[in-house]
Amino acid sequence: MSGLSIESITHRWGAKRALEDVSFSVGRGEFCALLGPNGAGKSTLFGLMTRLFTPRAGAISIAGHDLAREPHGALRHIGVVFQQPTVDLDLTVRRNLLYFAALHGLFGRRAEVRVMAVLERLGMAERSGERAGALNGGHRRRMEIARALMHCPSVLLLDEPTVGLDAAARVAIIDHVHRLAADDGLTVLWATHLVDEIRPPDRLIILHRGRVLASGAAGEIGGADLSGRFIALTGAVS
Numbered sequence: 001m002s003g004l005s006i007e008s009i010t011h012r013w014g015a016k017r018a019l020e021d022v023s024f025s026v027g028r029g030e031f032c033a034l035l036g037p038n039g040a041g042k043s044t045l046f047g048l049m050t051r052l053f054t055p056r057a058g059a060i061s062i063a064g065h066d067l068a069r070e071p072h073g074a075l076r077h078i079g080v081v082f083q084q085p086t087v088d089l090d091l092t093v094r095r096n097l098l099y100f101a102a103l104h105g106l107f108g109r110r111a112e113v114r115v116m117a118v119l120e121r122l123g124m125a126e127r128s129g130e131r132a133g134a135l136n137g138g139h140r141r142r143m144e145i146a147r148a149l150m151h152c153p154s155v156l157l158l159d160e161p162t163v164g165l166d167a168a169a170r171v172a173i174i175d176h177v178h179r180l181a182a183d184d185g186l187t188v189l190w191a192t193h194l195v196d197e198i199r200p201p202d203r204l205i206i207l208h209r210g211r212v213l214a215s216g217a218a219g220e221i222g223g224a225d226l227s228g229r230f231i232a233l234t235g236a237v238s
C-alpha cells in the first residue's frame, strides 16, 4: 500500500493508556483528519509514526515499508510538521530550506531548484528572500510545510499545524494542503481538535482517550452537524 497504515497500535505511558488497539489506513491522495480533544492520543501517535518511540504492540507501515523492520525505508517517505514551530528566525526562508535540503543530501543547483519548487507549491516563492522572523504566523507555517516536502515524501503528517493562527491564515493553509493531496497524490494526516477544519469529503478518524470512536467520510459521520456529533461522541466542546 502506498499510503499510511496503522494496525492495532497500543501504547501506555506508565499505567496510563494513551492508545488502545488503534487501526486505520489512509490511501494515496487522501486528506485524513485525525480529530480528538486534548489528551486523545494524537501526539503520542505522531511520536510513534515518526519513531520518536516504538509501540509496545501493533504495526505501522509507510509507503509499504514496515516502520519497525525497515525504519529507513519508511522514514524517508514521511514529511512532518510538528505542533511547535521549528524555524530559524534569523535566516531567510530560502536559507532555512537550503539547510534542510543539505540534511537530505541535496546541494547546489538541485537544492535551489527544489527550494523554489516547494515554495511555489505553497504560494511562498516571492517571500524566499525574506527573513523568517519577519513573516506572519501563517506564512511561517507555510514555509514549514514547504520544508517538510523538500525530500519528496509521499506521506505528510501535520500535528495541529494551525494552532495560534487567525481564521484567514488557517483557511489558506487548509486549502494548500488539500491541493497537495488532490493534485500531487500526497497522503495527508492532519491532527486537529478543531471541527471547522474538516470538510465533508475528507476522511475522518475521531480519537478519544486513545480509542478510535469513528472512521469514514466526515460528511457521513457528521451529517449536517459534525460539531454536534463530535461533542456527542466525546463530550468535548471544540
Ligand SMILES: Nc1ncnc2c1ncn2[C@@H]1O[C@H](COP(=O)(O)OP(=O)(O)OP(=O)(O)O)[C@@H](O)[C@H]1O
Pocket (backbone or CB within 6 Å): 013, 016, 017, 018, 036, 037, 038, 039, 040, 041, 042, 043, 044, 045, 193
Ligand atoms: N511523555 C508522556 N509521559 C506521560 N504521559 C504522557 C506523555 N505524553 C502524553 N501523555 C499522556 O498521554 C495521553 C495522550 O496525550 P497526547 O499528548 O498524545 O494527546 P493529544 O491528543 O496530542 O493532546 P493535545 O491536543 O493536548 O496535544 C494524555 O493523557 C497525556 O497526559
